[in-house]
Amino acid sequence: MKRTVSGLSVIRAGRTVLYPTSLTIAAGERIGVVGASGSGKSTLGHALVDDLRQQGVRVAHVPQSPDEALDPLRSMAFHWNEATRALGLPQDKNLQQRLFKALKIDHGDLRKRPWGWSRGMQQRFVIAMAMIGAPDVLVMDEPTSALDPIVAVRTMVLLDEQLRGSSTAMLLITHDLGLAAQYVTRLLVMDGGRLVEDSPTRTLLEQPQSKTAKSLCAHRSWLSLPC
Numbered sequence: 001m002k003r004t005v006s007g008l009s010v011i012r013a014g015r016t017v018l019y020p021t022s023l024t025i026a027a028g029e030r031i032g033v034v035g036a037s038g039s040g041k042s043t044l045g046h047a048l049v050d051d052l053r054q055q056g057v058r059v060a061h062v063p064q065s066p067d068e069a070l071d072p073l074r075s076m077a078f079h080w081n082e083a084t085r086a087l088g089l090p091q092d093k094n095l096q097q098r099l100f101k102a103l104k105i106d107h108g109d110l111r112k113r114p115w116g117w118s119r120g121m122q123q124r125f126v127i128a129m130a131m132i133g134a135p136d137v138l139v140m141d142e143p144t145s146a147l148d149p150i151v152a153v154r155t156m157v158l159l160d161e162q163l164r165g166s167s168t169a170m171l172l173i174t175h176d177l178g179l180a181a182q183y184v185t186r187l188l189v190m191d192g193g194r195l196v197e198d199s200p201t202r203t204l205l206e207q208p209q210s211k212t213a214k215s216l217c218a219h220r221s222w223l224s225l226p227c
């Protein structure tokens, strides 16, 4: 099923930070959002989450840092139970174990608070929470930027395996074109609050059209040297 948002726009402090933007996302589609810092990637992600939720679409959001999702005073078990309850779902130990195993955090002690887990484990826990209700759309804002390169790659591989064959669409906001080249099939390029290019990943990386995309692709062949 396709999900459409039309004319999303955001004004902050009297300044337009997202100009009217429309998008259609197909079930299971993998989309990357790239662009310079401050170009409006996160703003687009948040506006998309709000609009889709208003339409009744089940959307999960993974922020850049696990600190934005986890309360340092609460146990990991508390977070898990709250996330499940918020979705109106029964506690399902089998699902929890399957997700934890897939994301390799099954050795984590749920009685501990976030700081009792490593950053990589915390972020994978947040990703697991986002997968609880098998969302229609998963918006991930630089989900691996807080992780060291090895854990970042492992996390993306695990996420890729977890999403493969599912109808969950993924919107991956990233600065890392190498990551995008590997894990998304369509790329959106943001510049100054505008969506300036929307193309299949290979087409964009081989034949960028906009000035922004050309400068992003200028220094490296992301398809032959993805990471």
Ligand SMILES: Nc1ncnc2c1ncn2[C@@H]1O[C@H](COP(=O)(O)OP(=O)(O)OP(=O)(O)O)[C@@H](O)[C@H]1O
Pocket (backbone or CB within 6 Å): 012, 013, 017, 035, 036, 037, 038, 039, 040, 041, 042, 043, 044
């Ligand atoms: N709460 C806010 N108040 C005022 N301006 C804001 C606010 N949030 C974001 N902005 C501005 O909106 C613009 C887009 O910000 P946004 O965070 O979406 O960019 P981004 O492409 O995700 O950047 P980054 O890659 O650095 O995370 C920036 O110029 C930013 O300064």
